[in-house]
Amino acid sequence: MKQNNIFTYTVIFSIFLLIGTIAAFSQEDIENVHDSAFKKLTRPAVAFFHDIHNDKAAIEECNVCHHMFEGKKRVEDDDSIGMECSECHYKEPVSSIPDLIRAYHLQCSGCHLKQKAGPVLCGECHRRE
Ligand code: HEC
Ligand code: HEC
Numbered sequence: 303m304k305q306n307n308i309f310t311y312t313v314i315f316s317i318f319l320l321i322g323t324i325a326a327f328s329q330e331d332i333e334n335v336h337d338s339a340f341k342k343l344t345r346p347a348v349a350f351f352h353d354i355h356n357d358k359a360a361i362e363e364c365n366v367c368h369h370m371f372e373g374k375k376r377v378e379d380d381d382s383i384g385m386e387c388s389e390c391h392y393k394e395p396v397s398s399i400p401d402l403i404r405a406y407h408l409q410c411s412g413c414h415l416k417q418k419a420g421p422v423l424c425g426e427c428h429r430r431e
């Protein structure tokens with residue numbers, strides 16, 4: 303009986319631990335964009351509730367944002383999930399690859415402008431809490 307209880311508790315504890323671990327690595331928890339290339343932000347952090355945003359905006363494909371290129375050619379059936387934008391976009395532009403800040407602004411505000419939905423003013427994205 304006692305042995306059984308210990309076993310049950312161990313199993314339950316392990317399940318909680320596993321769920322916790324998965325949650326910690328999930329994009330559900332993302333509330334801000336914070337690329338590690340920006341060591342110190344000069345503007346307030348950018349509000350971005352990853353999954354809620356993408357549901358509301360009805361974006362079907364992850365690679366609309368997490369895109370993958372082969373040279374200058376976009377690979378439609380591949381993505382760069384798990385990579386930061388700064389792994390390919392740097393402080394300065396490299397030929398036709400926009401610099402990091404421009405890459406973010408072009409992608410985020412670019413779509414908002416095109417769809418006439420979503421913020422385009424600095425303070426609407428860089429929100430003071
Ligand atoms: C509107 C653009 C956009 C779309 C669409 C999008 N993402 Fe993201 N995703 C981002 C941004 C921006 C980040 C945060 C990057 C940062 O802070 O460095 C991110 C982060 C992530 C991360 C976390 C990486 C980490 O280091 O924590 C994962 C995982 C992820 N996205 C997966 C997905 C998946 C899966 C989909 C499709 C279901 C998707 N994304 C769709 C923009 C997007
Ligand atoms: C695997 C590398 C890679 C990653 C990761 C990546 N990009 Fe790019 N991106 C490129 C390349 C290469 C180009 C330029 C293609 C060309 O030469 O025209 C580009 C072009 C762009 C452009 C301009 C053309 C277009 O498609 O709109 C924007 C905006 C952009 N990237 C934003 C982002 C953002 C924001 C992220 C992160 C969510 C990101 N990129 C992640 C490689 C990458």
Ligand code: HEC
Nearest residue numbers: 348349350358359361366409410413414417419420421427
């Ligand atoms: C492919 C199109 C697309 C891209 C790319 C995109 N957005 Fe949006 N975004 C939308 C749409 C559409 C809405 C309006 C959704 C609604 O509320 O109906 C929106 C709304 C928002 C809002 C207001 C809703 C809220 O959560 O308060 C914020 C903030 C936002 N976007 C930030 C970003 C950031 C930051 C990025 C880049 C990392 C980004 N978006 C990239 C389409 C896009």
Ligand code: HEC
Nearest residue numbers: 335336337340343344345348406410411421422423424427
């Ligand atoms: C649609 C959302 C959006 C709008 C509008 C926007 N930004 Fe950004 N901006 C971003 C994102 C996303 C990043 C990347 C933030 C990160 O990784 O920490 C960024 C990064 C930056 C950075 C580099 C990081 C820092 O804090 O030093 C600066 C500077 C900046 N933006 C200034 C501006 C200015 C000025 C405006 C208005 C002209 C503006 N942004 C409008 C989304 C936006």
